[in-house]
Amino acid sequence: MRKLVVADLVKSVSGNNGGFTLAKPAEQITVYSMVEAVEGEIHSYPNFGFIDRVFFLRHSHLLVSLQKRLMIFLTRLIMPGLRC
Structure with missing residues (x-):
């Protein structure tokens, strides 16, 4: 959770x-911003652009x-008690 707070995706109140x-x-x-917040910048080798195609394909x-x-x-x- 701390990494999500640092990435400004969630706010924490003590x-x-x-x-x-x-x-x-x-x-x-985005899913990409959450993965990047938790795992760090994503690199692939060799870079064929697959990550960009998956995470930035908005439609x-x-x-x-x-x-x-x-x-x-x-x-x-x-929020464990919240029903979605």
């Missing part, structure tokens, strides 16, 4: 009533579905 919230609207958070139904599922997972992780 204390008894603290917790985590998304730092920006879910539509503005792919599969990618949109994956992003939605990942956001639901993160939301449940951050």
